[in-house]
Amino acid sequence: MRILAKDLRDAAERSEKDIVLSGWIHRIRELGAVSFIVLRDRSGLVQLVLDGKCEFTLESVITARGEAALNEKAPGGAELRVARIDCLSRAAADLPFQVNGDVSKTGIEAILDQRSLSLRNPAISAIFRVQSTIIEAFSAYLREHDFTEIKTSKLVSGSTEGGTNLFAVEYFDRKVYLAQSPQCYKQTLVASGLERVFEVAPVYRAEKHDTPRHLNEYVSLDIEMGFIESEKELIELEKGVLAHIFEEVARKNAADLALWVKNGASAPGADAVFNAPVITYEEALGIANVESAKKKGARIFDINPDAERYVCDWALREKGVDLVFVNEFPRRHRPFYVYPLDSVRTMSFDALFRGIEITSGGRRQHDYDAQLEALPRFGVKPESMEDYLSIFKYGCPPHGGFAIGLERLTAKIMGLANVKEASLFPRDRRRVTP
Amino acid sequence: MRILAKDLRDAAERSEKDIVLSGWIHRIRELGAVSFIVLRDRSGLVQLVLDGKCEFTLESVITARGEAALNEKAPGGAELRVARIDCLSRAAADLPFQVNGDVSKTGIEAILDQRSLSLRNPAISAIFRVQSTIIEAFSAYLREHDFTEIKTSKLVSGSTEGGTNLFAVEYFDRKVYLAQSPQCYKQTLVASGLERVFEVAPVYRAEKHDTPRHLNEYVSLDIEMGFIESEKELIELEKGVLAHIFEEVARKNAADLALWVKNGASAPGADAVFNAPVITYEEALGIANVESAKKKGARIFDINPDAERYVCDWALREKGVDLVFVNEFPRRHRPFYVYPLDSVRTMSFDALFRGIEITSGGRRQHDYDAQLEALPRFGVKPESMEDYLSIFKYGCPPHGGFAIGLERLTAKIMGLANVKEASLFPRDRRRVTP
Numbered sequence: 107m108r109i110l111a112k113d114l115r116d117a118a119e120r121s122e123k124d125i126v127l128s129g130w131i132h133r134i135r136e137l138g139a140v141s142f143i144v145l146r147d148r149s150g151l152v153q154l155v156l157d158g159k160c161e162f163t164l165e166s167v168i169t170a171r172g173e174a175a176l177n178e179k180a181p182g183g184a185e186l187r188v189a190r191i192d193c194l195s196r197a198a199a200d201l202p203f204q205v206n207g208d209v210s211k212t213g214i215e216a217i218l219d220q221r222s223l224s225l226r227n228p229a230i231s232a233i234f235r236v237q238s239t240i241i242e243a244f245s246a247y248l249r250e251h252d253f254t255e256i257k258t259s260k261l262v263s264g265s266t267e268g269g270t271n272l273f274a275v276e277y278f279d280r281k282v283y284l285a286q287s288p289q290c291y292k293q294t295l296v297a298s299g300l301e302r303v304f305e306v307a308p309v310y311r312a313e314k315h316d317t318p319r320h321l322n323e324y325v326s327l328d329i330e331m332g333f334i335e336s337e338k339e340l341i342e343l344e345k346g347v348l349a350h351i352f353e354e355v356a357r358k359n360a361a362d363l364a365l366w367v368k369n370g371a372s373a374p375g376a377d378a379v380f381n382a383p384v385i386t387y388e389e390a391l392g393i394a395n396v397e398s399a400k401k402k403g404a405r406i407f408d409i410n411p412d413a414e415r416y417v418c419d420w421a422l423r424e425k426g427v428d429l430v431f432v433n434e435f436p437r438r439h440r441p442f443y444v445y446p447l448d449s450v451r452t453m454s455f456d457a458l459f460r461g462i463e464i465t466s467g468g469r470r471q472h473d474y475d476a477q478l479e480a481l482p483r484f485g486v487k488p489e490s491m492e493d494y495l496s497i498f499k500y501g502c503p504p505h506g507g508f509a510i511g512l513e514r515l516t517a518k519i520m521g522l523a524n525v526k527e528a529s530l531f532p533r534d535r536r537r538v539t540p
Numbered sequence: 541m542r543i544l545a546k547d548l549r550d551a552a553e554r555s556e557k558d559i560v561l562s563g564w565i566h567r568i569r570e571l572g573a574v575s576f577i578v579l580r581d582r583s584g585l586v587q588l589v590l591d592g593k594c595e596f597t598l599e600s601v602i603t604a605r606g607e608a609a610l611n612e613k614a615p616g617g618a619e620l621r622v623a624r625i626d627c628l629s630r631a632a633a634d635l636p637f638q639v640n641g642d643v644s645k646t647g648i649e650a651i652l653d654q655r656s657l658s659l660r661n662p663a664i665s666a667i668f669r670v671q672s673t674i675i676e677a678f679s680a681y682l683r684e685h686d687f688t689e690i691k692t693s694k695l696v697s698g699s700t701e702g703g704t705n706l707f708a709v710e711y712f713d714r715k716v717y718l719a720q721s722p723q724c725y726k727q728t729l730v731a732s733g734l735e736r737v738f739e740v741a742p743v744y745r746a747e748k749h750d751t752p753r754h755l756n757e758y759v760s761l762d763i764e765m766g767f768i769e770s771e772k773e774l775i776e777l778e779k780g781v782l783a784h785i786f787e788e789v790a791r792k793n794a795a796d797l798a799l800w801v802k803n804g805a806s807a808p809g810a811d812a813v814f815n816a817p818v819i820t821y822e823e824a825l826g827i828a829n830v831e832s833a834k835k836k837g838a839r840i841f842d843i844n845p846d847a848e849r850y851v852c853d854w855a856l857r858e859k860g861v862d863l864v865f866v867n868e869f870p871r872r873h874r875p876f877y878v879y880p881l882d883s884v885r886t887m888s889f890d891a892l893f894r895g896i897e898i899t900s901g902g903r904r905q906h907d908y909d910a911q912l913e914a915l916p917r918f919g920v921k922p923e924s925m926e927d928y929l930s931i932f933k934y935g936c937p938p939h940g941g942f943a944i945g946l947e948r949l950t951a952k953i954m955g956l957a958n959v960k961e962a963s964l965f966p967r968d969r970r971r972v973t974p
Contacts, residue, residue, distance in 0.1 A: 108767065128767050130733060130935055148686065148735040165935040195906060197935035222931050225732035234734070238689040245676070252582065255672040257759045257946070259965040260694070260742055263972045275718065276708045278746070282972050284709065291965060294974065298659035299564060300668070301582040307741065308694055312712070325691045333542065333562050472629060493974050497656050501564055501599040501631035512691070531693040531725060538697045538716050540728065540927050 108169075111145065111152035111182065118174035118184035127152060127186055128169045128194070130226060132206050134160045143188075144181070144206075145170065146226065153180040156188045165197035165205060165226065214524060218532060221540060232362035233528055236355055237516045241306055243354035244327050244510070247347050253302040253329070258291035260284055260308065264490070271312045273322075284310035287509065289443075290494055292330035293470060297502040301332040306512075316535050318524040319411065319462060321513060323533040329467075330507030337453040337468045340506050341384055341431045344457060344465060347510075348429070349376040355519060369521030378427040385417075386434040387451075393420045408439075415461040430458045435468075442484035443477070443494075445469035445506070453506070460518040467508020474498040542603075545579065545586035545616065552608035552618035561586060561620055562603045562628070564660060566640050568594045577622075578615070578640075579604065580660065587614040590622045599631035599639060599660065648958060652966060655974055666796035667962055670789055671950045675740055677788035678761050678944070681781050687736040687763070692725035694718055694742065698924070705746045707756075718744035721943065723877075724928055726764035727904060731936040735766040740946075750969050752958040753845065753896060755947060757967040763901075764941030771887040771902045774940050775818055775865045778891060778899060781944075782863070783810040789953060803955030812861040819851075820868040821885075827854045842873075849895040864892045869902075876918035877911070877928075879903035879940070887940070894952040901942020908932040 108126045109117060117125055129147035136142075136159060143154040145168070154170050162168060172188040203212045205226045217224040225231045245255065261275060262285045272283040288305050295303045309326040329347075334340065352373035355363070363371045385393070387409065394406045397416035406413045409432060422428040433455035434447060444452040445468065454468025471477045474495060481488050488495070516528035526532040531540060542560045543551060551559050563581030570576075570593060577588040579602070588604050596602060606622040637646045639660045651658040659665045679689065695709060696719045706717040722739050729737045743760040763781075768774065786807035789797070797805045819827070821843065828840045831850035840847045843866060856862040867889035868881060878886040879902065888902025905911045908929060915922050922929070950962035960966040965974060 128937070146733060148733060167935045167937045194937055195932070195935050198933050201934060222728045222731040222936075223934055225729065225734065231732065231734060234690065235688060237691070238683075241689050241691075242679070242683060245679070249672075249676060254669060255675050256668065256964060257671070257675075257740075257742070259757055259963075259967055261757055261967050261972060274710045276710075277967075277972060278748075278969050280972070294656045295659065295964070297656040298665065299580060299582060300659065300665060306691075308691070314712070323693055323695055496974075498629070499632050500635060500657055501601045501629050502656075503562070503601045503628055529693075530690060530729070533693055533695050533711075535712050538695060538711060538714070 110149035111147045112149035114152050114174055114186060115176070115182050115184040118176045120174075122174045124171065125174045125186055126169060126171050127154070129167070131160070131162055131164050131166050131168060131197075132226075134164065136160070143170075145186075146228075150228075151181050153177070153182075153185040154188050154191075155185050156191065162191070162193050163197045163199050165201060165223075166193055167195040167197075168193050214527060218526065218537065219540070221530060229365040232359070232365045233516060233520055233522070234530060235362050236359045236519060237512065237528065239355050239358050240351050240512065240516060240519075241327075243351040244347060245304070245306065246354075247350040248302075248304045248329065251302070251343075251346075253304045253331070254295075254300050256288075256291070256295055256300070256303045256305050257307065258285075258288045258305060260310070262290075273310050273312045286311060287326060288328050289330075289507070290497070292328060292507055293502075293505065294497050296330050296332045296505045296507075297472075297497050297500075301503070302330075304329050314535060318526070319514070321525055321529055321532055321534065324514075324525075324529065325512035327510040327512055327515075328507065329509070330505060332503040332505040334469060334504060334506050336447075337433055337455045337506060338384070340467055340469070340508055341433065341455055341457075344431075344467075344508060344510075345379050345382065348457075349379040351515075352376065352379060352519075363520075366520045366522075371519060371521040373519055374427060374429065379429060381425065382427050382429040382431060383421055383425050384431040384433060384455075387432055387436060387439075388434070390417050390430070390432045393417055396420075409456065411462070414458050414463055418458050418461045428460045432456050432458065440468070442480055442486055443470050445471050455508075457508075457510075459515070462514055462518060464514045464518065465508050465510050467506065469504065469506035472498055472502045472504050474502075544583040545581045546583035548586050548608055548620060549610070549616050549618040552610045554608075556608045558605065559608045559620055560603060560605050561588070563601070565594070565596055565598050565600050565602060565631075566660075568598065570594070577604075579620075580662075584662075585615050587611070587616075587619040588622050588625075589619050590625065594625075596625070596627050597631045597633050599635060599657075600627055601629040601631075602627050648961065652960065652971065653974070655964060663799040666793070666799045667950060667954055667956070668964060669796050670793045670953060671946065671962065673789050673792050674785050674946065674950060674953075675761075677785040678781060679738070679740065680788075681784040682736075682738045682763065685736070685777075685780075687738045687765070688729075688734050690722075690725070690729055690734070690737045690739050691741065692719075692722045692739060694744070696724075707744050707746045720745055721760060722762050723764075723941070723943075724931070726762060726941055727936075727939065728931050730764050730766045730939045730941075731906075731931050731934075735937070736764075738763050748969060752960070753948070755959055755963055755966055755968065758948075758959075758963065759946035761944040761946055761949075762941065763943070764939060766937040766939040768903060768938060768940050770881075771867055771889045771940060772818070774901055774903070774942055775867065775889055775891075778865075778901075778942060778944075779813050779816065782891075783813040785949075786810065786813060786953075797954075800954045800956075803957075805953065805955045807953055808861060808863065813863060815859065816861050816863040816865060817855055817859050818865040818867060818889075821866055821870060821873075822868070824851050824864070824866045827851055830854075843890065845896070848892050848897055852892050852895045862894045866890050866892065874902070876914055876920055877904050879905050889942075891942075891944075893949070896948055896952060898948045898952065899942050899944050901940065903938065903940035906932055906936045906938050908936075
C-alpha cells in the first residue's frame with residue numbers, strides 16, 4: 107500500500123521493508139553510481155536513493171518500492187532505498203519553466219497559463235491550501251452560529267444595482283445576466299424565516315479595469331442575518347469570522363505560510379482582530395489626509411485605494427493591527443437599499459485589511475414604504491424593482507449582511523502582490539483560458 | 541436579550557420573567573378576552589398568550605416581551621405570557637397563499653414564484669436545512685480524507701464535451717460559455733499535484749427538456765482523485781461520502797425528515813449504503829428487462845429513466861437498499877476521455893438512487909498518446925483539444941472522479957416529486973425569476 111512522503115520517517119523508525127511511494131520527480135542528483143531523486147506528493151518532498159542512473163524525466167509520475175531508512179541529512183529525516191521504480195506517466199522534456207526552482211523568477215502570465223505545472227511548486231499550491239482552509243473555517247464558524255448554507259442562482263433577469271457592469275447570457279430565446287452578488291436572494295431568505303444564511307459562490311463584475319485588485323469573476327463569501335439594529339452587530343460578526351479563519355489558517359497552514367514569509371505572509375492573532383478599530387467614514391478621511399500630508403501625497407476626498415492604504419498604515423502603527431472597519435458611509439456613496447443612520451449617513455461599513463477593502467456591507471432598508479419612497483431619490487424606477495420590493499411586503503425583519511472577497515483575503519494573508527495569483531483560473535478582460 | 545422558540549421551555553423551567561422572542565406571526569386564535577399567537581422563528585414554533593385582541597396581520601414580524609411559563613398543551617411545552625408586543629414589519633393582508641397550512645395544497649409554481657413566503661412553511665424550509673447539511677457533510681468527509689476544496693472558473697472558452705448544450709456569455713468583445721462541469725479543471729489540479737480535490741459549485745446545461753428530473757442550472761458536488769486503478773475505488777469513495785451524508789442528515793435533520801415522512805423521506809443507514817450492489821451495465825440491462833417484462837413494459841436497450849427505476853426497484857427488493865452502482869458502461873455511451881476497460885467497455889459508472897441517476901463518473905484517460913490516438917474515433921479534432929491534452933503532457937497520474945447532483949440527492953432524500961423543489965431559485969426554459 108502506498109504511503110505519503112510525510113509518513114516515511116515513521117515507517118523508517120519501524121524499519122519497514124516494503125514501502126510504496128508515488129508522486130512526481132521533483133529533482134534528480136547523480137553522485138557516482140547512485141542517484142538521489144526528490145519525490146513530491148501531496149504531502150511534501152521525500153528522498154529516494156537508487157542504484158544507477160534515473161532514466162525518467164523531471165516531473166514524470168512514478169511509483170517506487172523499497173525499504174525505509176533513517177537519514178538525518180534527507181528532507182524529513184528519512185529516505186527510501188529503492189528496489190523498483192515504475193513510471194506511471196512520462197513528462198515531456200521541454201518544461202516551459204523550472205518547477206522546482208524559485209517561483210519568484212517565473213512571471214505571473216506563465217504561472218496562470220500553466221496551472222498544471224505552476225501549482226507543482228510548493229509555494230504556489232500553498233496559496234490554495236490556505237484558500238481551502240479559509241472556506242472551511244468561514245463555513246464552520248457560521249454553522250456554529252446557526253447559519254444555513256444556501257445556493258442561489260447565478261442567472262438573474264436584472265440587477266438591483268441598476269444594470270451596469272453585467273455580463274449578458276444567451277438563455278434560450280432571451281437574455282439574462284450573471285449575478286453581481288447574491289444579495290437580493292440572501293435578503294429573500296432572511297425574510298423567509300431562515301434568518302441567518304451564508305453562501306460561498308462565484309460573482310461576476312463586467313468592469314473594464316485591469317488592476318492587481320480586480321477580477322471579473324471572484325468567489326464571494328456572503329452573509330446575511332435578521333434581527334439586527336445596526337451595522338455594528340455585523341462588524342462584530344465579521345470580527346468573529348475573521349478571527350476564526352486566521353486561527354484555523356495559523357493552525358493548519360503553518361508550513362504554507364512559512365513559504366511566503368518573506369512576502370509578509372501571516373495570519374493575525376484573534377486578539378488583534380477583536381481590537382481592530384471601528385472608525386467612521388469622516389474619521390477615516392481625516393486619518394487618510396494626515397497620512398497623505400506626511401508623505402506629501404495629494405488631498406483625499408474619498409476612501410479610494412490610496413486612502414485604504416493610508417488608513418491601514420495608521421491602524422498598524424497606532425493599534426498594532428492592519429485591519430480597520432470604516433462605518434457610517436455617506437448616503438451619496440451607497441446604493442438605495444442601505445439603511446439610513448440620518449439624512450446624510452448610513453448604517454454601512456467597509457473592512458480594510460492590509461491596505462485593501464475586503465468587505466462591504468451594512469444594514470438594509472427592510473421597510474416597504476420607506477424603500478418605495480427612497481427609490482426616486484436614487485434615480486431608480488419603482489416599477490423596475492417590483493421583485494425586490496416584494497421581499498418586504500409580507501413581513502421582513504430588520505436585517506443586514508456583508509461579503510468577503512475570497513481571493514483578496516487569500517492574497518492579503520499570503521502577501522501576494524496581485525489578486526489574480528489567488529485565483530486558480532482567473533478571468534480578466536484578456537484572460538479566458540485555461 | 542432575544543431567545544429562540546426552542547429555548548423557551550428551559551427559560552420557563554427557570555421561571556424567567558423578562559423574556560424576549562422575535563419572529564413571524566404564524567397563527568392567531570382568539571378565545572374570549574385572550575389571544576393565542578403562534579410565533580415562528582428559525583428554531584420552530586412557540587405560543588404567546590396575550591390579553592385582548594392581536595392587532596397584527598398574519599406573517600407580520602414582531603418582538604414580544606414577557607414571562608415564560610410551562611404549559612404542557614402549548615407546542616414545546618411552554619408559552620410566553622406577553623407584557624408587550626412591538627411590530628417590526630407589518631405584513632400586507634393579501635397573502636397569495638396560506639403559509640401555515642398544508643403545503644401539498646399549494647402548487648409548485650406558486651411555491652417557486654414566492655420563495656420569501658413559501659419557505660416560511662416549515663416543510664418547505666426543511667428541504668433546505670437538509671441541503672445545507674448535505675453540503676457540510678460532503679465537504680467534511682472529503683477534507684477528512686485529505687481532499688483540498690477548489691473553486692474554478694465557470695466561464696470557459698469551449699467545451700470538452702464538444703460544444704453542444706452550452707449557454708453563451710457576452711464577455712467584453714468576445715463570446716465565452718458557462719461551464720457544464722469543472723471536470724477539465726479538476727483533472728488539471730490532480731495533475732498539478734493536489735492529487736485530491738473537490739468543488740461545490742453551479743454547473744450549466746442548455747438542454748431544452750423540461751422534466752421533473754432536470755434543471756438548467758444545478759449545484760454539482762464534484763470530486764477528482766489521483767493514483768487510482770479503476771472506477772471501483774471511486775465507487776468505494778462514493779459509498780463513504782453518501783454514508784456520511786446520510787448519517788449526518790439523520791442526526792441533524794430528524795425533525796426535517798419527519799415533516800416529509802409521508803412522501804417517503806428518509807436517510808438510508810450506512811450499512812445499507814456499504815452493501816449497495818455494484819453491477820455491470822450488461823447486468824443492469826438484464827435486470828431492467830426482467831423487471832420490465834414483469835410489468836409488461838417495453839423492451840429496454842439502454843439505461844434510460846425507466847431502466848433506472850427498474851434497477852432500483854430490483855435492488856430494494858433483493859438487497860434491501862435503493863442505491864445501485866452500475867459500472868463498465870460501453871464506450872459508445874461515454875465521452876472520449878473515459879478510460880477503456882477493453883475495446884467495448886469502460887472504467888466508468890453511474891450511481892442510481894431511488895430511481896434516478898445521481899452520479900456519473902469514472903477513471904479518465906491520463907495518457908497523452910493514448911488520448912491523442914482515441915480522439916478521431918470519437919469525432920473530436922485533436923487541434924480543438926490542445927488545452928485539454930496539455931494536462932497530460934508533463935506527468936499526470938492515473939486518476940478519475942465523479943459528481944453528485946445536489947438537488948437530485950436532496951429531492952430523493954426528502955421524497956420530492958420534482959427536482960425543482962430542491963432548488964431555492966430554479967432555472968428552466970421558462971423560469972428566470974425570482
